Amino acid sequence: MMDHKRITMMLAGIWAIVAVLPLFFGGTDFIMHILIMCLIWSVVASCWDLIMGFAGIFSFGQVAFFVIGSYTSAIVSARFGIPPVFAVFIAGGFTALVGILVGLPCLKLKGAYIALVTFAVHMILEPVLKGDIGQAIGTGGTRGLLSIDPMTLFGYTFTTASPIPYFYLFFLVAVACSVIILLVIRSHWGTAFLALKDSQEFATCLGVSAFKYKLMVFALTSFLTGMMGGFYAHYVGMLSTRMLGIDLFVTLMVILVIGGVGKFPGAIIGAFITIAINELLSPLGPYRPITMGALVVILVLVLPDGIVGLFEKLFSGSRRLSPKGH
Amino acid sequence: MKQRLSIILMLMLSLVAAPALMAAETIKVGVPLAMTGPYTDTGDNYWKGIKMAIDEINDAGGLLGKPLEPVRFDTQEFAPERVMQGADYLCGQIKVDSVHAGWAGWGQDVRAYGKYTAPFFADDGSQAAVDVFNEDREQYKNIFQLTDTGINQAQSMFNVLMALPYEYPNNKAVIITADDAWGTEVGETLKKNFKEKGWEVAMHELVPYGTNQWGPLLTQIRRIKPAIIHVEIVSAQEVITFFRQFMQRPTNSILSYGYSLVPREVVETMGTEADGLLGEVPTAMPTPEAPTPEAQAWLDKFESIWGHLPQAGSWAAYSGVKAWAAAVEAVGDEKKHDAVSDHIATHGYKGETGWWKWDEDHVMRAGGDVPIAHFQVQNGEMVAIFTDPPTRPYKNYQFQVPRWIKQ
Known part of the structure; x- marks a missing residue:
């Protein structure tokens, strides 16, 4: 694993590059929209990486948490007149609560069984949102929500017609989320996650509470993912359960694989690379998923630790090659 | 390593640059359909009709003397951001002069394509899409539904x-x-x-x-x-x-x-x-025998091209392209989107079985x-x-x- 200083530098470098992208693409709404989606998926994938890659919890509920957050924010702002800027935090809080509820039974489980429980949440969510319960709480049932208020901040209303302000709003949110994740990794939480991942029994003997830390990681990643879902809802302005299709799930997995599982900030790099490749392959039509799948297989074989793993190798290689004392 | 990198970069550039190089004096037509995922089959039904109409127009010398160039976009599973992305790509980036879809988002599409002016044809068959249209008829006047509601x-x-x-x-x-x-x-x-x-x-x-x-x-x-x-x-x-x-x-x-x-x-x-x-x-185009000689000719042509009778949506999507093309010819300029939309809404289009008339909700109601x-x-x-x-x-x-x- 890279040292914390190098992770921080890499993160700073990534965000410095991303910050100037509107200078080149600001005039093209379509590309700005893709960049905004990259920022959203970078946070969601980073949260997934934190829980799966660092904490070693095979949670497959990340898309579900994202959808819960998006619907919560949209419903809270529409039903109770709460401004979207606050509604997204309420959505994050509610999703964290759901995350804890999902996390509790998972604490008694290991590996694939956690994956099953969390994926069950994903599977259950669609019929709940479409059915009577969903309609009663205002999900719009099978129609979805087709009119969601845009984000307003200090009297300024963000609209998709001018994506640059929206880009920087999402940029700030993504930077804040990545800093939180970085701080967690650097703190004793991060050490505890790694200890629990390597050997839960040994870590417990050292006084690391698996219960406490696993629940905390569920709460934190659910909060950030749910909040990002809220931002997504107010950005796109409409929601449907089609987000629970296999496409997004697979995209996020590919992001993790390309970035490197447990290789923060790999998920951020992975998000930008995956979305860019996906869009570049669009002209291939039905051959896009085949090509994308083949690329992923090749990447997994060539770069099992993702892009960040490659950087690690390059850095360690250059360090070995450099003369002593340098 | 460097050689490999340059090959990858060249491939990527060619993918990006290809559409731009082909952009001669053509009229671009957006075609957002599911090309991958569970809706691929319905997407294919619509594409067959759209392709047939575009080829017919091009074989007859194009529209206003210019060939039509379809620009496809894969709508995948119609996730909200994907629907929006399709509109931003086709209308915002490529600046197409009309959009011909099939199933397109059941209301999400009205909001996404209603931001732009290019006439948009969908086959949502959905009351939700009509409800969104009625929220702001002026804003969404470029939206036309090819079929009645569910x-x-x-x-x-x-x-x-x-x-x-x-x-x-x-x-x-x-x-x-x-x-x-x-x-x-x-x-x-x-x-x-x-x-x-x-x-x-x-x-x-x-x-x-x-x-x-x-x-x-x-x-x-x-x-x-x-x-x-x-x-x-x-x-x-x-x-x-x-x-x-x-x-x-x-x-x-x-x-x-x-x-x-x-x-x-x-x-x-x-x-x-x-x-x-x-x-x-x-x-629908009734089969195996069409209601009029013109419709029968269309049916025979479809079968000769694709090797089977038309599926749902093929003729509707075909007629959407033809209705738009007829309106452009009447207006005389494909760039006058508002005028083209107004023409479609007020004049309708005479197709193989008779008149297509959109109602005040811009829905092609069943009947007639x-x-x-x-x-x-x-x-x-x-x-x-x-x-x-x-x-x-x-x-x-x-x-x-x-x-x-x-x-």
């Missing part, structure tokens, strides 16, 4: 079920629909109609796509012995498995598949095994020269037996009592 299509299905020359053994119905917007819209409308007519809806089930094991539901159905079973899941696998499991011990029930009959695989996979099934297609066609599978092919509204038998084609019904 509510009206379900009403038409009911009308024909009641008009069949067949005496039902009882007044019990079973409704099974997909748990999506289309399925619920159709299911609820049918249920209301059955009840108003004094029928008992003994079972109304919503099932997710991917349901292939029908044992528990069929056990209940065999206990109920309904006179009508209506299944509304627009996916071949589900309706084929339902039929085959039903046929292991069939009840004396008319099997009505509504719009679920139209995925081409249903008839192609089952052939004569599917004989007896009923279904409907809105804004373009009614809903109701089919029965006979000898392994879809045969139009009724049109509606008004409900009347189609030519000399007749309903046949399905072979599993013991009278």
Whole structure:
């Protein structure tokens, strides 16, 4: 694993590059929209990486948490007149609560069984949102929500017609989320996650509470993912359960694989690379998923630790090659 | 390493630059359809009609002397951001002069493409899409629906079920629909109609796509012995498995598949095994015999190009392109989007079967020269037996009592 200083530098470098992208693409709404989606998926994938890659919890509920957050924010702002800027935090809080509820039974489980429980949440969510319960709480049932208020901040209303302000709003949110994740990794939480991942029994003997830390990681990643879902809802302005299709799930997995599982900030790099490749392959039509799948297989074989793993190798290689004392 | 990197960069650049290099004096036409994922088959149906129309126009010298160039966009599973991305790409980035879709987002598309001015044709068949349109008619005046809503299509299905020359053994119905917007819209409308007519809806089930094991539901159905079973899941696998499991011990029930009959695989996979099934297609070209000589010529041409009879949506999408092209010719400038939209809305379009007229909601309502066609599978092919509204038998084609019904 890279040292914390190098992770921080890499993160700073990534965000410095991303910050100037509107200078080149600001005039093209379509590309700005893709960049905004990259920022959203970078946070969601980073949260997934934190829980799966660092904490070693095979949670497959990340898309579900994202959808819960998006619907919560949209419903809270529409039903109770709460401004979207606050509604997204309420959505994050509610999703964290759901995350804890999902996390509790998972604490008694290991590996694939956690994956099953969390994926069950994903599977259950669609019929709940479409059915009577969903309609009663205002999900719009099978129609979805087709009119969601845009984000307003200090009297300024963000609209998709001018994506640059929206880009920087999402940029700030993504930077804040990545800093939180970085701080967690650097703190004793991060050490505890790694200890629990390597050997839960040994870590417990050292006084690391698996219960406490696993629940905390569920709460934190659910909060950030749910909040990002809220931002997504107010950005796109409409929601449907089609987000629970296999496409997004697979995209996020590919992001993790390309970035490197447990290789923060790999998920951020992975998000930008995956979305860019996906869009570049669009002209291939039905051959896009085949090509994308083949690329992923090749990447997994060539770069099992993702892009960040490659950087690690390059850095360690250059360090070995450099003369002593340098 | 450097060599490999430069090859990858060249490949990527060629993918990006290819559309720009082809951009000579052409009129760009956006085609957002599902090219991957579970809706690929319906996307393909629409594409066949759109491609045929574009090729015809180009073969005749283009539109206003300029060839049409389709620009495709894969809508995948219609996630909200994907629908929006399609609009931003086609209208914002490529700046197409019209957009021809099929299933396009059931309301999400109205919002996404309504931000722009290029005329947009969809086949949502959804009341939700109409409701969004009515929120701001001026803003969404470029939106045109090629088919009537699910509510009206379900009403038409009911009308024909009641008009069949067949005496039902009882007044019990079973409704099974997909748990999506289309399925619920159709299911609820049918249920209301059955009840108003004094029928008992003994079972109304919503099932997710991917349901292939029908044992528990069929056990209940065999206990109920309904006179009508209506299944509304627009996916071949589900309706084929339902039929085959039903046929292991069939009840004396008319099997009505509504719009679920139209995925081409249903008839192609089952052939004569599917004989007896009923279904409907809105804004349809009745087959195997078209209503007018012009329509018959179109039907023959379609079959010669694609090797099979048209599926649902092919003719509707074809007609959308032709309606737009006729409006552009009348206005004289494809860039005058508002004028083109106004022309379509006020003048309509004369197609192979007669006039296409959009109503004040910009919906191509069923009826007149373009009614809903109701089919029965006979000898392994879809045969139009009724049109509606008004409900009347189609030519000399007749309903046949399905072979599993013991009278």
